[in-house]
Amino acid sequence: MTAIYALRSLLHLLFMAVTVVPWALVVVLAAPWVSGARTYRLCVAWLATSVWAGGWILGIKNRVTGWEHLPKGSRTPRCCWSNTSRSGRPSACRR
Secondary structure, three states: OHHHHHHHHHHHHHHHHHHHHHHHHHHHHHOOOOOHHHHHHHHHHHHHHHHHHHHHHHOOOOOOOOHHHOOOOOOOOOOOOOOEOOOOOEOOOOO
16 A cells, blocks of 8 residues: 555656646746736645645545634634744734
8 A cells, every 4th residue: 555655645746846847937937927916826826736636646635624713704714924023022913
């Protein structure tokens, strides 16, 4: 069984290696003429493709945990990235 896992991992690695270079080239060439949001969406599309490939080639099943803790009626979680302030303490998330 480990030989099959190694083969599947190699196939996924090859898939990612073959797709990232042309995709990155498209993003870099398109970036001067399209908005930042569209460039970001191009990058997100590659990430979604690689996650899909991980599910299809490797059998990875993604799941969301903690969805029940979101406010009712919320469709997307509120993401907050905190960075470290000059004082060395994490900065608070702006609401």
